[in-house]
Amino acid sequence: MLIAKVRGTVVSTQKDPSLQGSKFLLLQLIDENGNLLPEYEVAADCVGAGLDEWVLISRGSAARQPSSQEKRPIDALVVAIIDTVTVDNSRLYSKNEVYR
Amino acid sequence: MLIAKVRGTVVSTQKDPSLQGSKFLLLQLIDENGNLLPEYEVAADCVGAGLDEWVLISRGSAARQPSSQEKRPIDALVVAIIDTVTVDNSRLYSKNEVYR
Amino acid sequence: MLIAKVRGTVVSTQKDPSLQGSKFLLLQLIDENGNLLPEYEVAADCVGAGLDEWVLISRGSAARQPSSQEKRPIDALVVAIIDTVTVDNSRLYSKNEVYR
Amino acid sequence: MLIAKVRGTVVSTQKDPSLQGSKFLLLQLIDENGNLLPEYEVAADCVGAGLDEWVLISRGSAARQPSSQEKRPIDALVVAIIDTVTVDNSRLYSKNEVYR
Amino acid sequence: MLIAKVRGTVVSTQKDPSLQGSKFLLLQLIDENGNLLPEYEVAADCVGAGLDEWVLISRGSAARQPSSQEKRPIDALVVAIIDTVTVDNSRLYSKNEVYR
Numbered sequence: 001m002l003i004a005k006v007r008g009t010v011v012s013t014q015k016d017p018s019l020q021g022s023k024f025l026l027l028q029l030i031d032e033n034g035n036l037l038p039e040y041e042v043a044a045d046c047v048g049a050g051l052d053e054w055v056l057i058s059r060g061s062a063a064r065q066p067s068s069q070e071k072r073p074i075d076a077l078v079v080a081i082i083d084t085v086t087v088d089n090s091r092l093y094s095k096n097e098v099y100r
Numbered sequence: 101m102l103i104a105k106v107r108g109t110v111v112s113t114q115k116d117p118s119l120q121g122s123k124f125l126l127l128q129l130i131d132e133n134g135n136l137l138p139e140y141e142v143a144a145d146c147v148g149a150g151l152d153e154w155v156l157i158s159r160g161s162a163a164r165q166p167s168s169q170e171k172r173p174i175d176a177l178v179v180a181i182i183d184t185v186t187v188d189n190s191r192l193y194s195k196n197e198v199y200r
Numbered sequence: 201m202l203i204a205k206v207r208g209t210v211v212s213t214q215k216d217p218s219l220q221g222s223k224f225l226l227l228q229l230i231d232e233n234g235n236l237l238p239e240y241e242v243a244a245d246c247v248g249a250g251l252d253e254w255v256l257i258s259r260g261s262a263a264r265q266p267s268s269q270e271k272r273p274i275d276a277l278v279v280a281i282i283d284t285v286t287v288d289n290s291r292l293y294s295k296n297e298v299y300r
Numbered sequence: 301m302l303i304a305k306v307r308g309t310v311v312s313t314q315k316d317p318s319l320q321g322s323k324f325l326l327l328q329l330i331d332e333n334g335n336l337l338p339e340y341e342v343a344a345d346c347v348g349a350g351l352d353e354w355v356l357i358s359r360g361s362a363a364r365q366p367s368s369q370e371k372r373p374i375d376a377l378v379v380a381i382i383d384t385v386t387v388d389n390s391r392l393y394s395k396n397e398v399y400r
Numbered sequence: 401m402l403i404a405k406v407r408g409t410v411v412s413t414q415k416d417p418s419l420q421g422s423k424f425l426l427l428q429l430i431d432e433n434g435n436l437l438p439e440y441e442v443a444a445d446c447v448g449a450g451l452d453e454w455v456l457i458s459r460g461s462a463a464r465q466p467s468s469q470e471k472r473p474i475d476a477l478v479v480a481i482i483d484t485v486t487v488d489n490s491r492l493y494s495k496n497e498v499y500r
Contacts, residue, residue, distance in 0.1 A: 001324070001342040001376055003310065007132065008187035010103065012156065014147055015180030016166055024101070024156070024180075026187060028132060032307065032328060032340040040132040042101040042156060047314055051189070056312065056324070056342060061161050061361050062375040066316055073179045075162040076101055079373045080315035080324075087308040087326060089351070107232065108287035110203065112256065114247055115280035116266055124201070124256070124280075126287060128232060140232040142201040142256060151289070161261050173269075173279045175262040176201055207432065208487035210403065212456065214447055215480030216466055224401070224456070224480075226487060228432060240432040242401040242456060251489070261461050273469075273479045275462040276401055301424070301442040301476055303410065332407065332428060332440040347414055356412060356424070356442060361461050362475040366416055369473075379473045380415030380424075387408035387426060389451070 001056045002041070003030045003082065006049050010042050018072045025049060025078060027057060034085070034092050043076035044069060054093055056080040101156045102141070103130045103182065106149050110142050118172045125149060125178060127157060134185070134192050143176035144169060154182040154193055201256045202241070203230045203282065206249050210242050218272045225249060225278060227257060234285070234292050243276035244269060254282040254293055301356045302341070303330045303382065306349050310342050318372045325349060325378060327357060334385070334392050343376035344369060354393055356380040401456045402441070403430045403482065406449050410442050418472045425449060425478060427457060434485070434492050443476035444469065454482040454493055 004027035012024070022044050029037040041057055046066055049055045055078045063077035064070055085093040104127035112124070122144050129137040141157055146166055149155045155178045163177035164170055185193040204227035212224070222244050229237040241257055246266055249255045255278045263277035264270055285293040304327035312324070322344050329337040341357055346366055349355045355378045363377035364370055385393040404427035412424070422444050429437040441457055446466055449455045455478045463477035464470055485493040 001374065003342060008185065008189075008192070010156065010182055011184045011186075012180035012182050014183075015156070016146060018166070019180060026132065026185065031338065032326065038131065042103060046316060056310065056315070058373045058375045060375050062363070062373045063162070064165070065364070065371050065373040066318070071165050073158045073162045073165040073177055074101065075158045075160050077373055080312035080319060082310055082312050083314075084311045085308065085326065086311075089308075092308070108285065108289075108292070110256065110282055111284045111286075112280035112282050114283075115256070116246060118266070119280060126232065126285065138231065142203060163262070164265070171265050173258045173262045173265040173277055174201065175258045175260050208485065208489075208492070210456065210482055211484045211486075212480035212482050214483075215456070216446060218466070219480060226432065226485065238431065242403060263462070264465070271465050273458045273462045273465040273477055274401065275458045275460050301474065303442060331438065332426065346416060356410065356415070358473045358475045360475050362464070362473045365464070365471050365473040366418070377473055380412035380419060382410055382412050383414075384411045385408065385426065386411075389408075392408070 001058050004028060004041060004055055004057050005030055005036065006051050006053050006055060016073050027055065030054065032087065041076050043078050044074045045078040047078055047081055049078050049081050054082040056082060101158050104128060104141060104155055104157050105130055105136065106151050106153050106155060116173050127155065132187065141176050143178050144174045145178045147178055147181055149178050149181050156180040156182060201258050203285065204228060204241060204255055204257050205230055205236065206251050206253050206255060216273050227255065230254065232287065241276050243278050244274045245278045247278055247281055249278050249281050256280040256282060301358050303385065304328060304341060304355055304357050305330055305336065306351050306353050306355060316373050327355065330354065332387065341376050343378050344374045345378040347378055347381055349378050349381050354382040356382060401458050403485065404428060404441060404455055404457050405430055405436065406451050406453050406455060416473050427455065430454065432487065441476050443478050444474045445478045447478055447481055449478050449481050456480040456482060
């Protein structure tokens, strides 16, 4: 999975019928030092992530494992809102203290 | 999923029989600031996207989830025509106003 | 899918038994301006593509959708020989006129 | 598969219900000379890997092959703790001697 | 598929039970001119490839198509030992003559 920051939303009315009701988040990838990377992903969201939150994205067929996403033509899904990221036993990120 | 701009079409008569009737779009990827990237994708289209429109592309087995695409040897599909893209609460793109 | 040019062949006698009879093509990827990229792919061929022809490659599980390729350990397949590529309403490539 | 070094952990309480009980490791990829690459992966762990250990990561649907991971929306899994890596008949890494 | 050269082995005793008996090869990718690329892959081997041999690697779910690999959490498999690679009708590599 990849760590990303919620940066915005993508809205579409003309889409595959199975995507009705899907919310698409614009996510910018984060490197292992907590810096924003110049890469983004658009993913469906099944955990209710908010703007600026750090999340975990699963890509490929993993995105369709939850029953709510089965048979939907999606290849990326937000599967978790991150509480903490620890590197070499020191705290890189903590949702509560928002070190970053 | 990835955001891309419809730039053209790819036509082929000699192809896997299951691809008869498929329309292939040439799509150029767009970065999170709305700029064209030097990367493209060729995708089947199931939403009727037009030239210069911004779309969402799903890749991998996601492309074969709609019943119309099952068992077709495709690995990319246009799944939505984008109305708006919002980043940090400000409008990056709007199909109606075509900021870009 | 990706656009590529047939550059050659890869021959192997010692291979997974299910690959007996498979022809492998060496394909160089092409960018959206029609230039060769420094990236290649080896793909099985089910449309009879010839040297220097432009083709469409499908990758991942898409390569095993045609019944002839089921259960074969391949991750790339030539699925179409390209007749024309049009970008912004102007012809980038035409098999007959071989602009490139 | 890819070789990586365990660098830390990612903790999340708000996640897809099927991920309850999953431990996520932050892994930094390693190149063929044993140097850390500027790329990381977050993976579920089913072999109990510890900090600084070299491991093998499988990505994509491979991550959901063990019965313990079926139907979980994960796209990366630690599948082995590496004992040794040998290149051109000479030892690049050995868990016991920790050449690196 | 990708062309690679066998450079070494990766040994692990602590691994997913289904991987018992699997041999992992360290493979360095080769470009279309026959030069080693700074990218490697670790793959299971089902054709008995030896050090310095050129091989074809399949990645993703393709790696689990042979019955011997079903349900194993692997995402890369050596599927063929290469005899010859021909580019623009001239021989780039021949196992017997080992041009490279």
